[in-house]
Amino acid sequence: MRPAVFIDRDGTINEQRGYVNHISRFVLLPGVGEAISLLNKNNHLVVVASNQSGVAQGYFPVKLVHEIHDLMKQELAEDDAYLDGVYFCPHHPHGLVSEYRKECGCRKPGTGLIERARAELDIDMQRSFVVGDRWVDIDFAHNASLPGILVLTGYGRGDLEYIVPHKRLKPIFVAEDLLRAVTWILQQDSSF
Secondary structure, three states, X not given: OEOEEEEOOEOOOEOOOOOOOOHHHOOEOOXXXXXXXXXXXXXXXXXXXXXXXXXXXXXOOHHHHHHHHHHHHHHHHOOOOOOOEEEEEOOEOOOOOHHHEOOOOOOOOOOHHHHHHHHHOOEOHHHOEEEEOOHHHHHHHHHOOOOEEEEOOOOHHHXXXXXXXXXXXXXXXXXXXXXXXXXXXXXXXXXX
């Protein structure tokens, strides 16, 4: 069994630009390839867990999400980095596209994406983490009994200043970006 790092996509891996409704709007953040490569080299599973409710809202088709994930994998490969799993929720309870309009367990902060990953990958949950740029990622981590790290990319700075102070749940660590979060995770891992 290997530990996993469950990473949010928009704002953590790629620039936060609202809905990524065209492939040209997908831009990796600096240091992301290096961060994921470090996890790969240190025997950690790397799993993307992302809400993509734009599908349910009718802003873009589910096919585009898959195309963006293919591009993400290609760009990461340029840094000798790879993903062990990519899981996303296309649902929203008030969506316009009937096929995706529903309450579900896979929409973060529900834990369905982690449960799917656990069913498909041999994960050491005791040594796993969640990293994201929104407070909902910290809630997601808590619901899965995992430590949650907030990065200050994407919505992170605003969530840290305006949302986190009013919440009971707090991130276990706040990092400038994914690379700094991964460096911290690997330091913790050496203490196991």
